[in-house]
Amino acid sequence: MVGKIYPHSLGASCPRRALAPGATIAVTVAQQAVVPAASPALPIATAEYGTVVRSGPSGRQPLVRPSHAVELSELAVNSYAFVNIASCVRIEGEAPRAPFPLPCCLVQLPSELPAGFDYKDPKAVLPVKWWDPVDKTYEGKWIVWLHGNRQWRSDIERGSIVLANVGLHDGSNNPRKTLRQRSARVLVGSLRLLPSAD
Secondary structure (H helix, E strand, C coil), X not given: CEEECCHHHCCCCCCCCCCCCCCEEECCCCCCCCCCCCCCCXXXXXXXXXXXXXCCXXXXXXXXXXXXXXXXXXXXXXXXXXXXXXXXXXXXXXXXXXXXXXXXEEEECCCCCCCCCCCCCCCCEEEEEEEXXXXXXXXXXXXXXXXXXXXXXXXXXXXXXXXXXXXECCCCCCCCCCHHHCEECECHHHHHHCCCCC
């Protein structure tokens, strides 16, 4: 291989010689596989970037990393969460409406979890209060989802919660306001953690 070599790239092992700017030096590169002495039968292949160890056709198949189930986090009372809409059942008696504009919806967890509730069990059921995205975006304004004169409440499974402990901006869900006046905005830090649900 013949290439252009510059003095500063030759390193300390090269004798210091003065080269004319742009001078070329013929350099021969010999590439050979190095077989470890401890295992002479190990199949070795030489690649452009160095030595590669291959298992060969008779070798064992590579190990596959086991896929572990997602570990469900503990739920805090009165906290907020995002639930996967596709996994939730519409409340009985709710008037038909256009399809929900987002894959996930903001909900508020109850002030007290049901007796014997196991947050690690994806089938465990808990009641939640629903919020409606006015701007049809996660970062926009959310208002109380009304069902008559009350906030829509229904039971969901723990496994439908895709993000727990969602943070809200100060002043969200102000209890001094009426239900119709309340609103909430989700913190950007929480939105970054929200998985993209298709």
